[in-house]
Amino acid sequence: xxxxxxxxxxxxxxxxxxxxxxxxxxxxxxxxxxxxxxxxxxxxxxxxxxxxxxxxxxxxxxxxxxxxxxxxxxxxxxxxxxxxxxxxxxxxxxxxxxxxxxxxxxxxxxxxxxxxxxxxxxxxxxxxxxxxxxxxxxxxxxxxxx
Amino acid sequence: xxxxxxxxxxxxxxxxxxxxxxxxxxxxxxxxxxxxxxxxxxxxxxxxxxxxxxxxxxxxxxxxxxxxxxxxxxxxxxxxxxxxxxxxxxxxxxxxxxxxxxxxxxxxxxxxxxxxxxxxxxxxxxxxxxxxxxxxxxxxxxxxxxxxxxxxxxxxxxxxxxxxxxxxxxxxxxxxxxxxxxxxxxxxxxxxxxxxxxxxxxxxxxxxxxxxxxxxxxxxxxxxxxxxxxxxxxxxxxxxxxxxxxxxxxxxxxxxxxxxxxxxxxxxxxxxxxxxxxxxxxxxxxxxxxxxxxxxxxxxxxxxxxxxxxxxxxxxxxxxxxxxxxxxxxxxxxxxxxxxxxxxxxxxxxxxxxxxxxxxxxxxxxxxxxxxxxxxxxxxxxxxxxxxxxxxxxxxxxxxxxxxxxxxxxxxxxxxxxxxxxxxxxxxxxxxxxxxxxxxxxxxxxxxxxxxxxxxxxxxxxxxxx
Ligand SMILES: C[S@@+](CC[C@H](N)C(=O)[O-])C[C@H]1O[C@@H](n2cnc3c(N)ncnc32)[C@H](O)[C@@H]1O
Ligand SMILES: [Zn+2]
Numbered sequence: 001x002x003x004x005x006x007x008x009x010x011x012x013x014x015x016x017x018x019x020x021x022x023x024x025x026x027x028x029x030x031x032x033x034x035x036x037x038x039x040x041x042x043x044x045x046x047x048x049x050x051x052x053x054x055x056x057x058x059x060x061x062x063x064x065x066x067x068x069x070x071x072x073x074x075x076x077x078x079x080x081x082x083x084x085x086x087x088x089x090x091x092x093x094x095x096x097x098x099x100x101x102x103x104x105x106x107x108x109x110x111x112x113x114x115x116x117x118x119x120x121x122x123x124x125x126x127x128x129x130x131x132x133x134x135x136x137x138x139x140x141x142x143x144x145x146x
Numbered sequence: 147x148x149x150x151x152x153x154x155x156x157x158x159x160x161x162x163x164x165x166x167x168x169x170x171x172x173x174x175x176x177x178x179x180x181x182x183x184x185x186x187x188x189x190x191x192x193x194x195x196x197x198x199x200x201x202x203x204x205x206x207x208x209x210x211x212x213x214x215x216x217x218x219x220x221x222x223x224x225x226x227x228x229x230x231x232x233x234x235x236x237x238x239x240x241x242x243x244x245x246x247x248x249x250x251x252x253x254x255x256x257x258x259x260x261x262x263x264x265x266x267x268x269x270x271x272x273x274x275x276x277x278x279x280x281x282x283x284x285x286x287x288x289x290x291x292x293x294x295x296x297x298x299x300x301x302x303x304x305x306x307x308x309x310x311x312x313x314x315x316x317x318x319x320x321x322x323x324x325x326x327x328x329x330x331x332x333x334x335x336x337x338x339x340x341x342x343x344x345x346x347x348x349x350x351x352x353x354x355x356x357x358x359x360x361x362x363x364x365x366x367x368x369x370x371x372x373x374x375x376x377x378x379x380x381x382x383x384x385x386x387x388x389x390x391x392x393x394x395x396x397x398x399x400x401x402x403x404x405x406x407x408x409x410x411x412x413x414x415x416x417x418x419x420x421x422x423x424x425x426x427x428x429x430x431x432x433x434x435x436x437x438x439x440x441x442x443x444x445x446x447x448x449x450x451x452x453x454x455x456x457x458x459x460x461x462x463x464x465x466x467x468x469x470x471x472x473x474x475x476x477x478x479x480x481x482x483x484x485x486x487x488x489x490x491x492x493x494x495x496x497x498x499x500x501x502x503x504x505x506x507x508x509x510x511x512x513x514x515x516x517x518x519x520x521x522x523x524x525x526x527x528x529x530x531x532x533x534x535x536x537x538x539x540x541x542x543x544x545x546x547x548x549x550x551x552x553x554x555x556x557x558x559x560x561x562x563x564x565x566x567x568x569x570x571x572x573x574x575x576x577x578x579x580x581x582x583x584x585x586x587x588x589x590x591x592x593x594x595x596x597x598x599x600x601x602x603x604x605x606x607x608x609x610x611x612x
Contacts, residue, residue, distance in 0.1 A: 023405060023406050023409055023423075023424060024421075024422075024423055024424075025423060026422065026423055028422065028423075029390070029422065029423040029425070031435075032434060032435050032436070032439065033425075033433045033434070033435060034433055034434075034435040035433070036431060036432065036433040045435055057419070058419070059419050060364075060419060060420070062364055062365045064365045065364075065365040065366075065367070065388070068365070069367075072436065072438070072439060074435075111422075133400065133404055133405060133406050134405075134406070134409075134423075134424075135396060135399060135400065135406060135424050135425065135426060136423075136425050136426070137396060137426045137427075138392075138425055138426060138427035138432075138433045139394070139426055139427055139428065139431075139458070140427075140428075140431055140458060142458070142459075142486060145431050145458050145459060
């Protein structure tokens, strides 16, 4: 643990870590969120990225996690979002064989592409969910709640 | 074959001890046999003898349980040294392998007392019949023999430090296997040393106990829907899980400087890349596309004392407005629009949380959350009445603050049946259902601010608040 070393070098170490730190919105999250405005119940997924500023950051690889999560993923939405952000590494059809090469690609797309700024827009009602510092604001306005 | 191990626990959070042991044994897939005699499982005492299949299991417990101070291979206990020596002699088959050529040292210590140096020496000498021939090595011994004297709690009485020396209730002896390796985490996660925290931050020890109740481990995904400043996210991520956090109030997540506060504190603990994402939304108006996503949901729900429970909407419904919709007003904290909120009564919230968890958890997933309650009025039914089909209580541990307290509730999803997402419909509230059981935590906020007086003033205070 870098930060336990000593209290004097603390601030130095810490600021160097901050340089690579920010919020996120990983594509795994994007794949799980739908527009939930009042009455918006069809064609409300996937949200479309707008003015997305992206960053790539390493994440811990865990094959079991990926295998367990795959059934929850909407595949075409994931492939579409990745392509929108300039990553075309995933096949259009979800493969049946979950070999290591595929899992590595899936890992990269799901967990290592981060959208820092921009917005997600509902394809149906056009609600804009802004992303600031990697934190999407999914709050609804008063007239949008059920 | 089961072997007896002597466990020494920190004398805090008694009611959390057994649930924590059971959670960690479930996580690693082994069994613990607890003592049968009620006196021997009294959690107000620091000692407990547990039977396990292997020393490896004892080590696993010591590596994860926050409340464990020491684990020893158990040799003997007694009301006096005569008794303990007599019994320890009978245990020779267990320790004779160390006689010939094993370096060792003794640890002699007491609970609720300090043993003077000279008598510590006497104690060590009294074990000389074991005839250990290896060398004594105070720094790096092959084994440590541990002897613990247990004194009655003399709290609040004034006395000389060594007064009553030797008047212990019981003495315990064994070979030290492991010092509690998780206990130092309480210091590591100390809120005061954290780069980002707020007035809702949960203290380190509780955040760690909560993380253990979730069975957090690598490859799991855990959700805190009232993440606030993230206290529980850090400890859960520390044990390897991915964590997702959301809160109605983005300022809690972000703090005042960039990057967001939760990310800064997570980085301090080396777990920033295990924060899957953070998101601003009202959990009763949530954007989740589907259910069965999480291995656990862990949270400290708002109960109105420091962070009021809110939900989107207005207290008194306005007539639908005419004319244009509200424009987006830019605010200094760069939240484009902050919708109005109305209070969210605690018993309603608790019941909604259980329904949400049933929808969002994978089968066998756990919901772990704090339920504040009024000590005198609490009944077990309060918790039972929150449950729904497919959700079962695993643990319920009280942290007592006197007139009120909070219970850490652990619930397991026992069903594989699919359920629809909860409606969060206030119309089903406990409040309006005359036949429903009224739990002691109902209107907790109002009761708290009235000092838990038993009267009907609650309705009045509600009226006044408007
Ligand atoms: C007791 S605090 C949790 C504190 C957190 N454990 C921490 O370490 O700071 C409760 C949180 O719930 C949030 N909250 C209240 N009502 C909410 C709602 N309807 N949906 C989501 N979050 C809500 C509050 O903003 C507050 O941050
Ligand atoms: Zn929409």
